[in-house]
Structure formats: structure tokens, C-alpha cells
Amino acid sequence: MADLSINFAGIKAPNPFWLASAPPTNTGYQIMKAFDAGWGGAVWKTLGVPVVNVSSRYGSVNYRDSRMMGFNNIELISDRPLADNLREIEEVKKYFPDHAVIASLMVESRAEWIQIIKDCENAGADGLELNFGCPHGMCERGMGSAVGQEPEVLKTIVGWVMEAANIPVITKLSPNISHITDPGRAAVAGGTDAISLVNTFKSIVGINLDTYAPYPEVDGSGTNGGYCGPAVKPIALNMVKELAQDYITKNTPISGIGGIENWRDVVEYILLGCGSVQVCTAVMHYGFGIVRELESGVLQFMRDKGYNTIEDFRGKALPNVKEWKDLNLKHKVVADINVEKCIGCQLCYAACEDGAHQAIALSGDLNIRIPSIIEENCVGCNLCSLVCPVEECITMVKRDDGTESLTWAERTQRGDVPVTFNDPLAGGIGHHVPTPEDAIKTFKNRKI
Amino acid sequence: MAEYNRPQSSEEFHRNFEQKKPLMNDTEAYYESSRCLFCYDAPCVTACPTGIDIPLFIKQIQTGNLTGSARTIYDSNWFGNACGKVCPTKVLCEGACVYNHQDIKPIEIGRLQNFATIRVIESNKSLYSPGPNNGMKIAIIGAGPAGISCACELRTLGYQVDIFEAKDKPSGLTVHGTAPYKITNKEVLAEMDYLQGQLGFQVYYNTPVSNAEQLRDIEKEYDAIFLGVGLGPTADLGLPGDDKENVIGAVEFVEALRMKEHLVQVPDKVIVLGGGNTAMDAASESCRMGAQEVTLAYRRSKDEMGAYGFEYELAKNAGAKGLFNVQPLEILGNGSVSGVKFIKTQSVNGQLQVIEGSEFTMECDMVIKATGQAKMGNLFALIEGMDLDRSKRIVVNPVTFQSTNPKYFAGGDAVNGGAEVVNGAHDGKAAAKGIHQWINNL
Missing domain, CATH: 3.50.50.60 (FAD/NAD(P)-binding domain)
Known part of the structure; x- marks a missing residue:
């Protein structure tokens, strides 16, 4: 029987689906509604000295007919009095004692940190999350990402918090940094119980072509926002992997955040080592109800694979995420077009011909639109299979027998790698390249 | 059995002839345009007699460049709006859409086309202007799809163009012979006004050209002549009782x-x-x-x-x-x-x-x-050296649309024996290029 319950760094929750600290967790009302809908935990909208917000706060990136593929905001932390939030934390815990309520915090002085930690503990919070990520507004005042980008400062503040706190502490990292392991290691050095990432990416989602102001527009101007949503997931996944494999941070529990919208996203974060996940944009787009899809999908995955708990598959992808030099150079795949399924759009041809390796041929007959693979030119790059609009039409077929393995690292050790500019060991030696005449056929009379 | 009541008013008439391809709203166009795959060497373009760059105009709709989209359409077809409505798209562009091969609804190309063209027509946004006057005069007989298209193209090349039209409205069968549920008169004529407003060709309405004297005058006054006369009235059946009332x-x-x-x-x-x-x-x-x-x-x-x-x-x-x-x-x-x-x-x-x-x-x-229209054989007989085929259609060069009398060019139904608006639009445009080549010995 698959069991979704977790114990994340000492914080227990009926499932790993948590709401990230953001507008959906602004009030006790919203959080109770979310728990009622099936969410297992919630990180309260960041508490601190209440702010004043601007009107016009969110912007988005659409991809063709998909809305909010990327999303940014210039909203600050909670603008509600602390007392109201604390009272509501108490109320939520009264109705939902088994759900995880985590207070996100952002203050300046040590005294403020100590005071607000006590207040949250007294209100019944199950854990704390330190907001060192917010890349807009608050960072101008020395908080949020201003801390997340300075590992030494981060370590010091985590140290203050760990001294004062009696409940588990999660340090939330900013991704606006070259090496995520720098703040990650600093958080661990400061004694944090867990890490969550990523906070939003500094962003401009677009410019209004009439007013020349960035979105979201505030009276003819704008500012950089924090970017999130499905578009950031790949970058966030890599940062999670960095921490999950780093020898200093790898034993610290990670709560994964960034573009999670469906069960597959959740499973991917868990496979890279996360013990819980946090969701914001998907809820801002579809409401709390999407948790039904997450829960159903993860449970089905667990049943299909025979897992009983989240821990059974947590981190299972990590051994397969290697450095490039350790990949098998003997592995060989080539594209295969299923002529029964092909609709003749020839996107694969255009992509391969102009964008890759000239390994797809047209029939030469306007009435026969199904292209064919020129196998000797195909390097197995996958591009055609990625652009093909038909399900399972272009597949990559394995051509090696799997018996041989040779990596760049091994070849380097043997001295079997190209080292000079025209080295005969070059991987692309002898690759087919069409003639200049083929490239300029519409300019036949061009003089050279 | 009948589902329709006799229409008693213009309003009821239009209700019975509800438009088969209603105008898309912004949201529908946004979603529909996003479905286009932007095929390489797209089969919809090949299937279009005027070769409109369909993937490009759809992409332009998607990216909010509606004026550019309309320009893409009109660059290939002067009847851009009418064709979106009256073309048999199911057997042309939409029939060629690759989605059909996976039983997915093809892109609604005709309606997207109207979405782009109707905007420039309604806002009277000028996309074209006449070319510098080259001093040459061309006569066009018939203001149908072929004649108007030929006129528009010639104007962009700087020719003075006079059109002689037997009826009192332009566009030929587009306004006179299309089933009313395909397009309204108002919509057809708005496009004609839009084109004439930009390009300034002259149309003499209620001016049939039917006798030798008229033709000789025209031959004298103009440097070339384009025949876009279409077909004649419905042919007799040759049956007893053919002349009865009703x-x-x-x-x-x-x-x-x-x-x-x-x-x-x-x-x-x-x-x-x-x-x-x-x-x-x-x-x-x-x-x-x-x-x-x-x-x-x-x-x-x-x-x-x-x-x-x-x-x-x-x-x-x-x-x-x-x-x-x-x-x-x-x-x-x-x-x-x-x-x-x-x-x-x-x-x-x-x-x-x-x-x-x-x-x-x-x-x-x-x-x-509905057994076919007569050909305009009597008129053609008045033109010296102009060959007709066995079906009394004018024989032309398939690229330049020049007839065997070099001064005469022809296109549309008079050449193909009766086809679509889009075929006339193509022929007229191509003939204009043919005329330009012939006059300039290109």
C-alpha cells in the first residue's frame, strides 16, 4: 500500500505536496482551503515587518497558446500585521494538527529574528523557512537575495536562527548566483536542518512595445521581478542535483521548488533527492484543485513501480547524473521515421538540414512528402524526434550492441583524444558536408 | 420536410443564409493560429492556386502582426478576403493540411485568412500604392476576379488601367454568383472599394463590350487588352418546353x-x-x-x-x-x-x-x-487571330496568359471554362506580369 506521508527534517506531513511561500499562502483561509483540497503542507507567505505593495504585480510569458509558461512577480512579503498572521497560524493548526505549517521569515536584525522565531513557535508553527531568495524589492533593503548572494552573511544569520529556534529550520536559497553550492554549503555550515530551492530568478518577462516599459507595468515603468513557473524547472532541477551530489550538502534534506505543475514534475524532484516539493505558480494558475492530479499520478507511479514510501525512490536518479566525461562514447543511436505515422510536415527535415547535421532527405517528388534518414550522416542528436509533432513517429533506435563502453575520461587516460587543431582523432572527421553550390542554389549567378 | 420558412424580410433572408464561415474572434484566432506547425515547403501553399505563404500569415497572426499578415495574403492574391470565404478550402489548402493524415482537424486557414484581411479592410489601412506612371494604358474587359486582379497588379507596376464592366458592380461572380451563405454582398464590395481606393483603377460600369467597333476603338487606344469576361448566360437545354415560365x-x-x-x-x-x-x-x-x-x-x-x-x-x-x-x-x-x-x-x-x-x-x-453556361464565343469571334480550343475557351500561354493575338491576354472562366474565384485571381495577376513582360520585352 503506497503511503505518501513524509517526515522532512523532523516536519511531518500527510504528503510531500506543499504550497510554497507566496500569494496562495497569504492567509489562514487560503491554507485551510488548500489542506481541505489535499495539500499536505504550506509555507506561509513571508512574515516580517509588513510591507506596502504596488498595484500591477505579476507578468507572464506565454508560449503560443500556453498561458503562463513563465511567470514573474514584483510583490513583496506579507503586507498584513504579524499578529493577524500568527493568530491564523494557530487557527490552521487547530483545524489541521497533522498538516505541516511552516512560517517563512525575513527580518533584518538579530533581535528581530529571535523575536519572530519565538512568536511563530508560540503560534504552533511546525517549522521555519528563512527567505534568502526574494530577488526584487526586499533585496534593495539588504534582505532576501541580498543575503542569499553573500554566503558569509547567510551563514551568520542561519547561526542566529539555529541558536534561537526549537523547531526545524529550512534555509531557502536564491538561484541568482553562479554556484548554488556556495550558499548551500554556507547554510549547512550555519547549522540549518534543511534547504529549500529555488526561489525566483531575477527577470524581465517582456517589454510593452507601445510604452517601452517592462511588464508588469506600474504607471509607465517597471522593475525586475522574480521568475518562476514551468519555464524554470530545468534550471531548478539542476541546482537541486548540485546540492544532492555535493559532498558537504548531500545529507541535508531538500525541499524542491520550481515549475512543479504535475505528478511527473514531483517524481523528478524526488528522484533527484528531494524529500518534499513546493508549488506556487501552478496554484496561481489553476487553483488548489490541481493537487488531485499530483496525488493520483505519484500514487500510480508508486504502485506501478512497487514503492511503498517516498523514501523508496528518493534520489534514485542521482547515480545516473554524471559528468560529461563519464558518458559512454560507444553508445550509438540513429533516428527512425515511422512512415505509417508520418504526416509529411517536414519539420524534421528543416530542423536537421538547417539546424543540425543534414541527415534527412526529401523524396524529390512533391507528392511524396515523407522524408528519410540518411543514416551515415545521422549523429543521433535527437533533434528530429524532438520537433516531430506526431506522437511516437520519430524514434531513436539503438545501433550499438551494448557490449562496449569507453568514456572521454578513459580515452584521456590512454592518450586517445584529439589535442591539436587538425588532429586525426577529431570526432567529426570525414562527416558529410554538402557543397557550397547546394547552399546557394537560389543565387546561382553569385560571383565569387 | 423543409427546415426553412420563406424569408419575408432581408433580415430573415440573411438568417436563412447564415454565413458558413463566420468571422473568428480574437481568442479563436489566437488558439487556431497557434496550432499551425509551420511545415517546411508547406503543402497548403502548393494547394493554393495563388500560392499564398499560409504558414507565414498564420504565424503573423499568432505574433500579433495582423497588418503584416494581411500583406502576406494580398501579396499573392488580390481577392484575399473573398477567397478566405468562397474558396473550396476543404479541397484546397485545408484539404492539404498535414493534420488530416493523423485525423486531426486541419487548420481553419480560410477563416484565419479573413481574420487578417477584414482588419485592414475595415480600418482602410493602406498596404499598396500605384507604381510611378509609365505612360502605358491597359484595357480590361470584365471586372470579375481576373479583371480586378489584373488591374491591381498593373497599377502597382505604373500602368493606367480602365475596366469595362457590363454590370453595375465589380467582382463578377463573387458578388453575383456565389451562394449567399458563403459571403455577403457588403463584404465582397468592401474589399473591392478597399482595393480601388489604394490603387485607383477606373471602372466603367454598365458598359458591355460586344461589337467589333468597340473592340477596334479599344485596340487603338490601349497598349494591351485583358479579357476577363467569364462565361455567358446558362445554356439552353435544347429540350421541348425549355422556354416555359419558371x-x-x-x-x-x-x-x-x-x-x-x-x-x-x-x-x-x-x-x-x-x-x-x-x-x-x-x-x-x-x-x-x-x-x-x-x-x-x-x-x-x-x-x-x-x-x-x-x-x-x-x-x-x-x-x-x-x-x-x-x-x-x-x-x-x-x-x-x-x-x-x-x-x-x-x-x-x-x-x-x-x-x-x-x-x-x-x-x-x-x-x-445548373447544366452549364454558354461561352462568349460571339465576342471572341470578333478578335483577329485569337485561337479558341474545342470548348470555345481562349487558348493562352499558361505562364503569361497571352493569347494567340499578342495584344490580347485572358484569364479566369473564359480560359478555364469555369472554375473558382481563386483561379481567376491567380490568372489576372499572372497576366498582368505577362503584359508587363511583353510590353517591356523582358
Whole structure:
């Protein structure tokens, strides 16, 4: 029987689906509604000295007919009095004692940190999350990402918090940094119980072509926002992997955040080592109800694979995420077009011909639109299979027998790698390249 | 059986002839345009007689460049808006859409095309201007799709253009001969005004060119002549009773409907003779005008009809019934038509044969002949050295549309024997280029 319950760094929750600290967790009302809908935990909208917000706060990136593929905001932390939030934390815990309520915090002085930690503990919070990520507004005042980008400062503040706190502490990292392991290691050095990432990416989602102001527009101007949503997931996944494999941070529990919208996203974060996940944009787009899809999908995955708990598959992808030099150079795949399924759009041809390796041929007959693979030119790059609009039409077929393995690292050790500019060991030696005449056929009379 | 009441007002007429391809709203266009795959060497472009760069104009809609989208369309086809509505897109661009191969609904190219063109027409946004005056004058006979397209193209090249039109409106069969549920008169004429406003060709309406003297004058005054005269009236059947009252040609019937709307009286029982698209239109239109029994009578089998399958479906859905393998022998009636005497036919080794003794009579109050239009042979006979083929169609060079009399160019129905608006639009544009080449010895 698959069991979704977790114990994340000492914080227990009926499932790993948590709401990230953001507008959906602004009030006790919203959080109770979310728990009622099936969410297992919630990180309260960041508490601190209440702010004043601007009107016009969110912007988005659409991809063709998909809305909010990327999303940014210039909203600050909670603008509600602390007392109201604390009272509501108490109320939520009264109705939902088994759900995880985590207070996100952002203050300046040590005294403020100590005071607000006590207040949250007294209100019944199950854990704390330190907001060192917010890349807009608050960072101008020395908080949020201003801390997340300075590992030494981060370590010091985590140290203050760990001294004062009696409940588990999660340090939330900013991704606006070259090496995520720098703040990650600093958080661990400061004694944090867990890490969550990523906070939003500094962003401009677009410019209004009439007013020349960035979105979201505030009276003819704008500012950089924090970017999130499905578009950031790949970058966030890599940062999670960095921490999950780093020898200093790898034993610290990670709560994964960034573009999670469906069960597959959740499973991917868990496979890279996360013990819980946090969701914001998907809820801002579809409401709390999407948790039904997450829960159903993860449970089905667990049943299909025979897992009983989240821990059974947590981190299972990590051994397969290697450095490039350790990949098998003997592995060989080539594209295969299923002529029964092909609709003749020839996107694969255009992509391969102009964008890759000239390994797809047209029939030469306007009435026969199904292209064919020129196998000797195909390097197995996958591009055609990625652009093909038909399900399972272009597949990559394995051509090696799997018996041989040779990596760049091994070849380097043997001295079997190209080292000079025209080295005969070059991987692309002898690759087919069409003639200049083929490239300029519409300019036949061009003089050279 | 009839689903339609007799329209008593223009409003009721338009309700019965509800537009088959209504204008998309912004949201529908946004989602529909996003579905286009942007195929390489796209088959929809190949299928379009005017070769509009369809993936490009759809992408331009998607990216909010509606004016650029309209320009892409008009660059290839001066009847951009009309064609979006009246083209048989199911057998042209939309029929070629690759989505069909996976049983996915093809992109609604025609409606997207209208979405782009209607904006520039309604806002009267100028996309073209006449070329610098080159001092040459071209006469165009017939202001149909071929003639107007030829005029527009010639104006961009700097020619002075005068069009002589027999009727009182431009666009030919687009406004006079298209089923009213495909496009409204207002919409057709708005596009014509839009083009004329930008390019400034002259049209002399109610000016038929029919005698030798007129032709000689035109030949003297102009550097080249384009014939876009289309076809003549519906040909006689050559049957006894052909001249009875309420025996009408399909082309004349449609024209009456489009011009007089609800004022046209269609009686209860109608027989439509023919198996082409015009027959389907006439049958469907009779139903929509409130006729109770509409029979489509065709002398061959259903599968041998020239009409597109979807046009037959449309007529059936409007309430018409098909009657196949019947050949009319005589139109009966005392003054006004009261019935048609048929004989049954069968196909023997591909030859159509009548079945002896199978005569029968079907009652009706009206007969619509959708059996083809006459050619303008009498006019062509007045032009020296202009060859016609066996079907009395003008013989032209397929690229330049120049006839065997070098001063005369021709396109549209007079050359192809009767095709779509889009074919005329293509021919006229191509002929303009042909004229330009010929005059400049290019």
C-alpha cells in the first residue's frame, strides 16, 4: 500500500505536496482551503515587518497558446500585521494538527529574528523557512537575495536562527548566483536542518512595445521581478542535483521548488533527492484543485513501480547524473521515421538540414512528402524526434550492441583524444558536408 | 420536410443564409493560429492556386502582426478576403493540411485568412500604392476576379488601367454568383472599394463590350487588352418546353437571390437539373428560400457528380433530395412549368444509356438548370487571330496568359471554362506580369 506521508527534517506531513511561500499562502483561509483540497503542507507567505505593495504585480510569458509558461512577480512579503498572521497560524493548526505549517521569515536584525522565531513557535508553527531568495524589492533593503548572494552573511544569520529556534529550520536559497553550492554549503555550515530551492530568478518577462516599459507595468515603468513557473524547472532541477551530489550538502534534506505543475514534475524532484516539493505558480494558475492530479499520478507511479514510501525512490536518479566525461562514447543511436505515422510536415527535415547535421532527405517528388534518414550522416542528436509533432513517429533506435563502453575520461587516460587543431582523432572527421553550390542554389549567378 | 420558412424580410433572408464561415474572434484566432506547425515547403501553399505563404500569415497572426499578415495574403492574391470565404478550402489548402493524415482537424486557414484581411479592410489601412506612371494604358474587359486582379497588379507596376464592366458592380461572380451563405454582398464590395481606393483603377460600369467597333476603338487606344469576361448566360437545354415560365438558369437564379434577396419568389416544388457545384448551391438555396420539395436530378450516378462531396452534403442538410440516373426529356406545363418528364439511365461500360420504356413524370413548379453556361464565343469571334480550343475557351500561354493575338491576354472562366474565384485571381495577376513582360520585352 503506497503511503505518501513524509517526515522532512523532523516536519511531518500527510504528503510531500506543499504550497510554497507566496500569494496562495497569504492567509489562514487560503491554507485551510488548500489542506481541505489535499495539500499536505504550506509555507506561509513571508512574515516580517509588513510591507506596502504596488498595484500591477505579476507578468507572464506565454508560449503560443500556453498561458503562463513563465511567470514573474514584483510583490513583496506579507503586507498584513504579524499578529493577524500568527493568530491564523494557530487557527490552521487547530483545524489541521497533522498538516505541516511552516512560517517563512525575513527580518533584518538579530533581535528581530529571535523575536519572530519565538512568536511563530508560540503560534504552533511546525517549522521555519528563512527567505534568502526574494530577488526584487526586499533585496534593495539588504534582505532576501541580498543575503542569499553573500554566503558569509547567510551563514551568520542561519547561526542566529539555529541558536534561537526549537523547531526545524529550512534555509531557502536564491538561484541568482553562479554556484548554488556556495550558499548551500554556507547554510549547512550555519547549522540549518534543511534547504529549500529555488526561489525566483531575477527577470524581465517582456517589454510593452507601445510604452517601452517592462511588464508588469506600474504607471509607465517597471522593475525586475522574480521568475518562476514551468519555464524554470530545468534550471531548478539542476541546482537541486548540485546540492544532492555535493559532498558537504548531500545529507541535508531538500525541499524542491520550481515549475512543479504535475505528478511527473514531483517524481523528478524526488528522484533527484528531494524529500518534499513546493508549488506556487501552478496554484496561481489553476487553483488548489490541481493537487488531485499530483496525488493520483505519484500514487500510480508508486504502485506501478512497487514503492511503498517516498523514501523508496528518493534520489534514485542521482547515480545516473554524471559528468560529461563519464558518458559512454560507444553508445550509438540513429533516428527512425515511422512512415505509417508520418504526416509529411517536414519539420524534421528543416530542423536537421538547417539546424543540425543534414541527415534527412526529401523524396524529390512533391507528392511524396515523407522524408528519410540518411543514416551515415545521422549523429543521433535527437533533434528530429524532438520537433516531430506526431506522437511516437520519430524514434531513436539503438545501433550499438551494448557490449562496449569507453568514456572521454578513459580515452584521456590512454592518450586517445584529439589535442591539436587538425588532429586525426577529431570526432567529426570525414562527416558529410554538402557543397557550397547546394547552399546557394537560389543565387546561382553569385560571383565569387 | 423543409427546415426553412420563406424569408419575408432581408433580415430573415440573411438568417436563412447564415454565413458558413463566420468571422473568428480574437481568442479563436489566437488558439487556431497557434496550432499551425509551420511545415517546411508547406503543402497548403502548393494547394493554393495563388500560392499564398499560409504558414507565414498564420504565424503573423499568432505574433500579433495582423497588418503584416494581411500583406502576406494580398501579396499573392488580390481577392484575399473573398477567397478566405468562397474558396473550396476543404479541397484546397485545408484539404492539404498535414493534420488530416493523423485525423486531426486541419487548420481553419480560410477563416484565419479573413481574420487578417477584414482588419485592414475595415480600418482602410493602406498596404499598396500605384507604381510611378509609365505612360502605358491597359484595357480590361470584365471586372470579375481576373479583371480586378489584373488591374491591381498593373497599377502597382505604373500602368493606367480602365475596366469595362457590363454590370453595375465589380467582382463578377463573387458578388453575383456565389451562394449567399458563403459571403455577403457588403463584404465582397468592401474589399473591392478597399482595393480601388489604394490603387485607383477606373471602372466603367454598365458598359458591355460586344461589337467589333468597340473592340477596334479599344485596340487603338490601349497598349494591351485583358479579357476577363467569364462565361455567358446558362445554356439552353435544347429540350421541348425549355422556354416555359419558371424555367431558370442557376446562374441567373443565384444572381436574382443575391440582388433581390427575400423578394425572389421560390415556389413549393423545385427540380434542379445538374450534378455540379452550382446545382448543389441552387438546390440548397431553394430550400433556404422556403421551397417544400427540392429535387436534385442528375443524369448519371451520385458518384459521378462533379460537385464536391461537402457541397452535396450541404444541399442534403438543407433539405434537398438527390435523384440519380435520370435524364430530362421534356419540360411540361401550360405556360408555366408543371413538371419534368424524365427517362431513367444506366451506365454500360462507361457509356450512359437510357432505359427504354422507363419514362416518368415528376411534378414541379420551378426548374433550375445548373447544366452549364454558354461561352462568349460571339465576342471572341470578333478578335483577329485569337485561337479558341474545342470548348470555345481562349487558348493562352499558361505562364503569361497571352493569347494567340499578342495584344490580347485572358484569364479566369473564359480560359478555364469555369472554375473558382481563386483561379481567376491567380490568372489576372499572372497576366498582368505577362503584359508587363511583353510590353517591356523582358
